[in-house]
Amino acid sequence: MDDRFSPGRWRLYAITDERIARGRSHLQVAEAVLRGGADVLQLRDKEAGGGKLYRVALQLRKLTREAKIPLIVNDRLDIALAVDADGVHVGPEDLPVSVARRILGPGKILGVSTETVEEALLAEKEGADYLGVGPVFEARGTKGDAGEPVGLERIAQIRRCCRLPIVAIGGINAENAREVREAGADAAAVISAIVAADDIEQAARRLKRILSGAEEGR
């Protein structure tokens, strides 16, 4: 597998979310974040039906394949299978991890949202390839259903007991991205700090530099 498809090598994990994209489409957001250096792209749209999701996923599949960047689909395994995405991300409201792994097969990337050490260990046991850990900080309006922030210490705890790569998520921006990496996360998943930015590409590029250790951050 190409290094770029190995979650431990990711730094900037970009998630598209049309609801906060200020009128820009999934495709427009994706084009800008890839120009800005995102290492992986996740399509997330809890409101779209299967038909729209499929059409958008096809567009993003073409784009990410040209950029040689992995495409992850949130929740909908059928959409991931339909466009031959590189993987799926499941949260607590989605299909169980073991079931997702069974349908997806061994060759695809499976990401799992976890809040605690116990959940992280269980996800590892059930076949996760990486852990989405969070919400680290208070998120800004992207997930109404997100729980209380778990804080940076939780990243460090999970780092100590799990071998899986950690993608931290929740309220991460240029101000705090460096701390997230220092706490032990391999990557940061970013939605609003990129998708809602005036200049998506520039916001992504700055975050990528901070997460890669090439810039200190504010």
Place this chain on the structure above:
Amino acid sequence: MDDRFSPGRWRLYAITDERIARGRSHLQVAEAVLRGGADVLQLRDKEAGGGKLYRVALQLRKLTREAKIPLIVNDRLDIALAVDADGVHVGPEDLPVSVARRILGPGKILGVSTETVEEALLAEKEGADYLGVGPVFEARGTKGDAGEPVGLERIAQIRRCCRLPIVAIGGINAENAREVREAGADAAAVISAIVAADDIEQAARRLKRILSGAEEGR
């Protein structure tokens, strides 16, 4: 394949829909419609996440397997695969027919919503096993997105040019079920006339008798 799994043999196609079930769960609705003689059960829930859908689908899978009745999942192919449902039904807002067939494989039942002769012929060409044709009559509050009624004549038109079994849908009840069969439909898909009834089992049993030709209907 067992006759009961052949769409041409179906008469009463019951769809669960919790929103109009007056507090009864998918499982409670399903138990009652199966006691009432439904030939096939579709799980439809556009609002539930993958996790809830999976749990409900597992319950209905157990129930339908015991009753030797096929289980169809609306839209979500991943849920259908996860519980080994007998098939999937896709509409215009869902995955394209050819894509659904590719993911589902040849051994599963694929139903496709169609409104016109052209759509019916296309669905047949792309691998549908049966056609959902409608809305035949004005539906009562189950599908806000349903179009103008196509009428009984459309059933007859599609019957004349397509070989696939027809499941008529939309506003069908004990008063008009006989006409639907006389127009050429093999089965009637019923939601509100069963799910919202005071006595679901009794409503299902009556419709089954009418659709089977054992009772005249009102």
